[in-house]
Structures are given as structure tokens and as C-alpha cells.
Amino acid sequence: MEKQVSTVFFWIFAALIAGSGLIAITRRNAVATAMWASLCFVGIAGEFILMHAYFLAVVEVLVYAGAIMVLFLFVIMLINLREEDLKATEGAQLHIAGALFSLGFLGALVWTVRRAGLFDIPLNAKYVGAEGTAAAAAGETAQLAVPLFSDYVLPFEIVSFLLLSAIVGSVLITKRRLS
Amino acid sequence: MLFVDILWKLLEIVLVAAVALPTTAALLVWAERRVSAFMQDRLGPNRVGPAGLLQPIADLLKFIFKEDVVPGHVNKAIYILAPALSLVPALLAFAVVPYARDMAILDVNVGILYVFSVSSIAVYGITLGGWASNSKYSLLGGVRASAQMISYELALGLSVVPVLLVTGETHLGRIVEWQAANGWLVLYLFPAWIIFLVSSYAETNRLPFDCPEAETELVAGYHTEYSSMKFALFFLAEYIHMITASALTVTLFFGGWHVPFFTLPEGGWGTTLSCLAFCAKTGFFLFLFIWVRWTLPRFRYDQLMNLGWKILLPASLGIIMLTAGGVALLAD
Numbered sequence: 290m291e292k293q294v295s296t297v298f299f300w301i302f303a304a305l306i307a308g309s310g311l312i313a314i315t316r317r318n319a320v321a322t323a324m325w326a327s328l329c330f331v332g333i334a335g336e337f338i339l340m341h342a343y344f345l346a347v348v349e350v351l352v353y354a355g356a357i358m359v360l361f362l363f364v365i366m367l368i369n370l371r372e373e374d375l376k377a378t379e380g381a382q383l384h385i386a387g388a389l390f391s392l393g394f395l396g397a398l399v400w401t402v403r404r405a406g407l408f409d410i411p412l413n414a415k416y417v418g419a420e421g422t423a424a425a426a427a428g429e430t431a432q433l434a435v436p437l438f439s440d441y442v443l444p445f446e447i448v449s450f451l452l453l454s455a456i457v458g459s460v461l462i463t464k465r466r467l468s
Numbered sequence: 469m470l471f472v473d474i475l476w477k478l479l480e481i482v483l484v485a486a487v488a489l490p491t492t493a494a495l496l497v498w499a500e501r502r503v504s505a506f507m508q509d510r511l512g513p514n515r516v517g518p519a520g521l522l523q524p525i526a527d528l529l530k531f532i533f534k535e536d537v538v539p540g541h542v543n544k545a546i547y548i549l550a551p552a553l554s555l556v557p558a559l560l561a562f563a564v565v566p567y568a569r570d571m572a573i574l575d576v577n578v579g580i581l582y583v584f585s586v587s588s589i590a591v592y593g594i595t596l597g598g599w600a601s602n603s604k605y606s607l608l609g610g611v612r613a614s615a616q617m618i619s620y621e622l623a624l625g626l627s628v629v630p631v632l633l634v635t636g637e638t639h640l641g642r643i644v645e646w647q648a649a650n651g652w653l654v655l656y657l658f659p660a661w662i663i664f665l666v667s668s669y670a671e672t673n674r675l676p677f678d679c680p681e682a683e684t685e686l687v688a689g690y691h692t693e694y695s696s697m698k699f700a701l702f703f704l705a706e707y708i709h710m711i712t713a714s715a716l717t718v719t720l721f722f723g724g725w726h727v728p729f730f731t732l733p734e735g736g737w738g739t740t741l742s743c744l745a746f747c748a749k750t751g752f753f754l755f756l757f758i759w760v761r762w763t764l765p766r767f768r769y770d771q772l773m774n775l776g777w778k779i780l781l782p783a784s785l786g787i788i789m790l791t792a793g794g795v796a797l798l799a800d
Contacts, residue, residue, distance in 0.1 A: 355588025
């Protein structure tokens, strides 16, 4: 019973992610794009919940839908993009470059997934009715945090430093005069 | 899960989300008008029903029968979506709050993070409502709201980290149980509670931080172009956000359903008493919201931003460092 229900929800969320993602990249209105993209993030959070990965689900919504997309919206509203401004983004070169970039990214993604051996598993076997994962989820936050702050503490700190330098850099660029 | 269990869960959800929260919000509107009246040496609405208690019903009927004007210059789809987007997160956020002993609609380990993620969605309703209205006052209100809520979300989130450090839990029910065993967290983390309280006032757009709808500058801010039930939804959302904020303050810092110096009996009576204790504490913090609103003047917008980024954020980081140090010292 639980397995069938999970399978149904898996496909619903999968359709939601693919559908809203496609709509998001085809809208001309920037606000509509942002809204469909955040719906896509909610779908991803739903898939995480089906895997009993509640922490990841919550963080997905908190960081992507709740913070990054809200900042996007904020900027879109401040800039107030008009139809004339969008003319500049038309043209064959941009489309070709965009297509090449997306294909490259897709290739990298497929290569990574294949290397991790995830193609050998049936598509939804990992998600549905995985007994025992619920019990494992109880200490899930700790399971994530302990390796992050012990085994992987150096990469973690390097990433933090990278982000910090990005913040400082963007402040320097926007503040032309430093007096 | 058994079919009967699912039915009980649905009943619980309906009772809380469709009965308890809107009723409390309606009573809160009445209380706000009465309390403000007493503070200004007036009487307030006292004609409809005993002590004016039925005034919210009269207000609701008026909202329903008002003409629902959709101005011609709005972005229609988002204009209609925005009030719902504002109300739904407010209702969802309450789901993990343990409103009585061993009782919460949604029993998840990441409870506190769930509250933050859901309430971070709430900013969409206000921002999009302001943008879709396509009017200068609404847009300014929406921009202010998103900037203010993003800024204070940081201080709000960071002020809860000391709670997690001390209790070692992200599950709201177990945080309350920890407090029942070791004493309320406000005794340990008083400064963190102050930051949490101030930030939650900013997050709910209440005075002294109601810049997104500052009447003197922005007419009514993000909901200037809204009328009838669409406006009522924004209104209801604000009050339900207040209830959730008060309930969270009680849960995180004031022992939730715990009654000090008194052992709750086992079984149904104990659960009922614990629920009453929780409601009483939440009621006090709701009164505090009203009290503050009719006592303090509104902050200027730059003062609001300075307070959030230059005072509350560094202060909450400092408290985290101190608490972490304290916890590490005591652990040895």
C-alpha cells in the first residue's frame, strides 16, 4: 500500500519538477519565471521527503525557494524589466551558446551519475518503501553534520572562504569609491 | 498508517487550521480594537454581542458582501494568487508546534527548520501582491516587505541557534520536554529571546516595524489595490502569523505546554491542562503584540535596516559564540 502511494507521488513530483522547469525557461516575464522556478524547488523538496530526507527537503525550500528566489524577485522588481529591454537578448548567437552550455552541463551531469553507478538501479527503487530509512532519518541531521565537520572539514572551510571572498568582492565592485 | 488514523489526522488538521486558528485571529482583531480603545480612553466596539465579542462576525459579513474589485491595470493571475500565497504558509507553519503534551499535527525531527522554511515562503505573498498590483504604493510596499523580511529572517534564525546548542534538538516537542526537565530556556538565553522577539515583530510586519504598509507614506502598502475577501485574506494572514510567532516564542523559550511547580496528571486531563497552559502563554504574547503596537511609534526604514543588520545580526552571532563556548566548557 505505502509502496504504491509513494510511487504515485514520485511520478507526480517528477512531472511537477520537469513541467515547472520547462515552463520556467520558456516564459518571457521574469517574475513568472521566478515563480515557476520556485515551484520546481518545491517539487524537488517533495522528492526528498519521499526518500525520508526531511532535512534536505526543508533546506531545499528554505535556501532556494525562500532565500535565493526571493532575492531574485527583489532584484527583478527593482529593475522593472520592460519588453524593449528583452530585445537585446534575442539573436542566434545567444541561443546557440545557451544550447551548447546546457548540453555540456547535461553531459557533465550524466557522466557524474553514471560514475556513481546510479544508472544500474531501477529508476524509483531507491525512493519507494525503503524500509529502515525512516529509522535512519531520526538521526539524519547528525549524520549529515558529523562528517561535514570532521572528515570533510577542510573542503567545507575552503568553500566557506570562497563564498566570503565572493561577498567581499561584490561589495568592492558595487562600492566604487572607498573613502 | 491505518485508515482510521488518517481520518483522525485530517480531523485534527481541520480543527486547528480551519477552526482554532481563524477563530483566534478573529478574537485577536476584536481584542486589538478593544485594547487600543482602552489605551486611548475610548470604549471600542461594544455593541455587537456581549462586550462586542460578535464584532468579528459582523466584520466578516461585511468583507464577504463588499464588491470584489479587480483593477484593470493588474497582472491578474499573480494578483489573485498573492493573498492565498500569503495565508497558506501562515497556516502551514503552525503544523509542527506542539500545542499540548505529545500533541502536534506534524511530528518531524527538523521541526524548527520546517517553521523557518515555510515562513520564508510567506514573503512571496506580500512581495507578489505589491508587484502584481502595478501601482507605485503597492510596489514600494512589496519591495520594502521583501527587504525587511529577508533581513530579519537572518537574525530570527540565528537567535534560535543557541536553543539548538543548549538542548541539542531540532524537534520542537523534545525542546519543550527538555525545558520541562531543566527549566525554561528564557532563563538561560534571555538575550537570544529578546532578539527573537524583536525579529518576529519585524517578520510579521507589525508595529513598530510595519514599514511595508506605513499609512502615512504608502496609503496601505502592498494591499492598497485589494478589496473584499482578497484584502481579508492578507489581514487574516497577518494575524495568523502573529499567532504562530507567539506560539513559537512560547515553545522555544517559555516551556511550551509545561506548567512550572506543578506535575501534570497522566492521561487526558493532563493533556487538556497542558493545552490550556500553552494557550494561556500564547495569549499573553499575543497581548504583548497589541500592547507594543499601541505604545511605540513606527521606525523609519533606514533605522529598521540599521537595527537588523548592524545590531541584531552581530549580537546574535556573538550570543551563538558565547553559548557554544559555554556548552563546550560544561560538556567537559
